[in-house]
Amino acid sequence: MRDAGYEIAVFPGDGTGPEVLREGEKILAALGEGGAAPWHLTSYPGGGQYYLKTGKEWEPEGAVAVQKADAILVGAVGWPGATLPNGDLAGRALVLGLREGLDLFANVRPCRLYPGVRHRISGAYHEVWAPKNVDMVIVRENTEGLYTPARGRLRRAEETEVAIDTRVITRKGAERVIRYAFEIARRRPKGAPEDGHRRLTCVDKSNVLEGCRFFRETFDRVAVDYPEVEQDYAYVDAFTQWLVRNPEHYDVVVSTNMMGDIITDLAAVLQGGMGFAAGGNIGTDHGMFEPVHGSAPKYAGKNQVNPFATFLAVEQMLRWLGDRHQDTRLTSQADRLDRSIATVLANGTARTYDQGGTVTTSGAGDQLAHAIRAGPA
Numbered sequence: 465m466r467d468a469g470y471e472i473a474v475f476p477g478d479g480t481g482p483e484v485l486r487e488g489e490k491i492l493a494a495l496g497e498g499g500a501a502p503w504h505l506t507s508y509p510g511g512g513q514y515y516l517k518t519g520k521e522w523e524p525e526g527a528v529a530v531q532k533a534d535a536i537l538v539g540a541v542g543w544p545g546a547t548l549p550n551g552d553l554a555g556r557a558l559v560l561g562l563r564e565g566l567d568l569f570a571n572v573r574p575c576r577l578y579p580g581v582r583h584r585i586s587g588a589y590h591e592v593w594a595p596k597n598v599d600m601v602i603v604r605e606n607t608e609g610l611y612t613p614a615r616g617r618l619r620r621a622e623e624t625e626v627a628i629d630t631r632v633i634t635r636k637g638a639e640r641v642i643r644y645a646f647e648i649a650r651r652r653p654k655g656a657p658e659d660g661h662r663r664l665t666c667v668d669k670s671n672v673l674e675g676c677r678f679f680r681e682t683f684d685r686v687a688v689d690y691p692e693v694e695q696d697y698a699y700v701d702a703f704t705q706w707l708v709r710n711p712e713h714y715d716v717v718v719s720t721n722m723m724g725d726i727i728t729d730l731a732a733v734l735q736g737g738m739g740f741a742a743g744g745n746i747g748t749d750h751g752m753f754e755p756v757h758g759s760a761p762k763y764a765g766k767n768q769v770n771p772f773a774t775f776l777a778v779e780q781m782l783r784w785l786g787d788r789h790q791d792t793r794l795t796s797q798a799d800r801l802d803r804s805i806a807t808v809l810a811n812g813t814a815r816t817y818d819q820g821g822t823v824t825t826s827g828a829g830d831q832l833a834h835a836i837r838a839g840p841a
């Protein structure tokens with residue numbers, strides 16, 4: 465526990481990032497009313513739009529702040545035409561750069577369908593999944609795999625002949641993310657919706673790929689330390705259909721970087737869309753939290769996008785900080801935020817356009833702030 469409070473570095477970033485983070489700050493302020501806020505927020509500029517304006521992805525103060533902060537909150541990065549000279553996304557410093565630079569090895573993406581949230585397929589709303597059947601956490605390796613910066617092009621006379629990305633799976637990288645996932649599975653109160661079993665599913669392509677074979681061997685080796693968690697396996701292709709058909713089977717899922725990237729977007733459909741998808745990028749010494757929907761340039765400045773992914777990212781951040789510092793002030797605020805989110809969503813009164821509603825980004829934030837004030841502290 466830190467009496468002086470926790471420093472949170474905020475990077476609103478591009479497009480709709482600043483709009484959703486403004487609501488996130490509103491919610492943190494509502495939670496902190498009456499002097500109950502052991503946190504302090506400082507915002508820093510950065511991202512693709514900032515790069516277009518200044519030629520810099522971010523400022524040195526931001527780079528120092530991420531090292532010192534207790535937690536980092538990022539809105540979104542990426543903007544059409546904002547590309548670094550080497551072809552990379554301008555703003556990558558704030559997402560991929562932090563994952564690498566702060567060694568944020570576990571990307572933790574909870575996937576839960578709250579009652580009152582609609583899910584849309586093929587343009588219409590359906591009730592394919594019952595809320596009680598969708599409650600899992602997907603843990604994605606976040607520093608290596610296909611994202612390893614061992615890539616390049618072979619050019620002959622200016623023409624590209626070959627482009628190569630190298631997929632790297634290391635013992636350390638696999639072991640620590642798998643262990644982190646087992647720890648989550650061990651602590652989850654309810655297990656899988658299907659049968660209440662604590663279960664960790666290893667998603668890979670070990671019938672073909674050597675790196676995946678090694679990942680699964682590592683899974684089996686780490687599993688010995690977690691007899692209370694059921695071991696489960698799925699090849700990634702089969703997993704995509706089971707996830708959709710039978711989500712109640714899943715409790716905690718662990719996968720490699722690129723596969724985790726893909727399956728978490730699919731999983732977002734089950735939780736009501738990207739507007740509800742939050743992610744924590746977690747390392748030994750640092751944590752960065754983000755809504756994973758991206759900057760949505762089409763909607764930027766319109767006060768239309770769904771801010772709930774940001775609220776869920778804030779909740780994840782408070783819980784992580786609270787657990788890490790054994791500070792119940794933060795875990796109880798995370799619980800309070802979750803209760804308030806569930807209440808507002810169940811009411812069905814805070815639906816933004818993606819939910820078939822007309823509520824604005826700030827309107828949804830106002831409703832949640834109101835529910836926080838009205839509910840038990």
Ligand code: IPM
Binds near residue numbers: 559560
């Ligand atoms: C994500 C995103 C990022 C990724 C992009 C923005 C680089 O899709 O966080 O899932 O590929 O990891």
Ligand code: MN
Binds near residue numbers: 725726729
């Ligand atoms: Mn992604």
